[in-house]
Amino acid sequence: DAGVIQSPRHEVTEMGQEVTLRCKPISGHDYLFWYRQTMMRGLELLIYFNNNVPIDDSGMPEDRFSAKMPNASFSTLKIQPSEPRDSAVYFCASRTGLLSDTQYFGPGTRLTVL
Amino acid sequence: AQSVTQLGSHVSVSEGALVLLRCNYSSSVPPYLFWYVQYPNQGLQLLLKYTSAATLVKGINGFEAEFKKSETSFHLTKPSAHMSDAAEYFCAVSEYGGSQGNLIFGKGTKLSVKP
Numbered sequence: 001d002a003g004v005i006q007s008p009r010h011e012v013t014e015m016g017q018e019v020t021l022r023c024k025p026i027s028g029h030d031y032l033f034w035y036r037q038t039m040m041r042g043l044e045l046l047i048y049f050n051n052n053v054p055i056d057d058s059g060m061p062e063d064r065f066s067a068k069m070p071n072a073s074f075s076t077l078k079i080q081p082s083e084p085r086d087s088a089v090y091f092c093a094s095r096t097g098l099l100s101d102t103q104y105f106g107p108g109t110r111l112t113v114l
Numbered sequence: 115a116q117s118v119t120q121l122g123s124h125v126s127v128s129e130g131a132l133v134l135l136r137c138n139y140s141s142s143v144p145p146y147l148f149w150y151v152q153y154p155n156q157g158l159q160l161l162l163k164y165t166s167a168a169t170l171v172k173g174i175n176g177f178e179a180e181f182k183k184s185e186t187s188f189h190l191t192k193p194s195a196h197m198s199d200a201a202e203y204f205c206a207v208s209e210y211g212g213s214q215g216n217l218i219f220g221k222g223t224k225l226s227v228k229p
Contacts, residue, residue, distance in 0.1 A: 004157075033216070042219075042221050042222060043158075043204065043219050043222070045216060048216060056216065091157055091158070099146060099208050100165040100166075100208070102148070102163065103148075103217055104160075105150075105158040106157055107156060107157045108156075108157050
């Protein structure tokens with residue numbers, strides 16, 4: 001298996017622009033997680049899905065952020081409009097339905113908003 | 115609610131010295147516990163996990179951790195540090211209650227290894 005795939009790996013955009021981050025989870029995994037990592041705040045959970053349904057989005061910073069999972073093999077995290085404080089590394093992770101199983105992380109998308 | 119505390123945001127050891135990274139958790143039920151490692155500019159990678167089998171868990175790269183219920187601890191150790199161990203290490207506990215889907219991560223400990 002190729003693991004969790006994220007694209008793009010790097011994104012540089014200007015303030016006010018829309019940004020879309022993409023994630024392909026490991027096949028057969030029921031859970032998908034979006035995290036954000038910054039020096040100041042560390043690793044933060046933004047939202048997670050179970051069987052394509054959003055379960056907990058309490059970590060989404062504000063209405064500018066939205067996430068979708070239209071099918072079991074694809075998820076997007078969208079920021080519109082983007083702001084410099086959104087600059088961070090965004091990770092996607094996936095897991096089977098077992099709570100004891102490992103969360104597998106993707107390589108991350110490094111977002112820079114100028 | 116579950117939580118994780120990692121003592122020490124930065125730990126520095128000499129090459130060949132013992133590595134000890136501390137993790138304490140709170141959970142009202144037997145937890146599942148994880149240690150992840152993050153190398154610079156990479157994602158998180160599982161080092162080892164405790165899932166209620168043996169209390170001493172061995173992981174990759176010579177690391178191990180011992181689950182101590184009485185101390186609510188899950189400290190990570192390695193007998194002899196290598197330069198390649200320099201990374202950030204995260205302890206995590208599985209979330210119970212609610213949707214039971216997530217891991218609760220500690221704030222991380224950055225390990226430096228001096229030659």
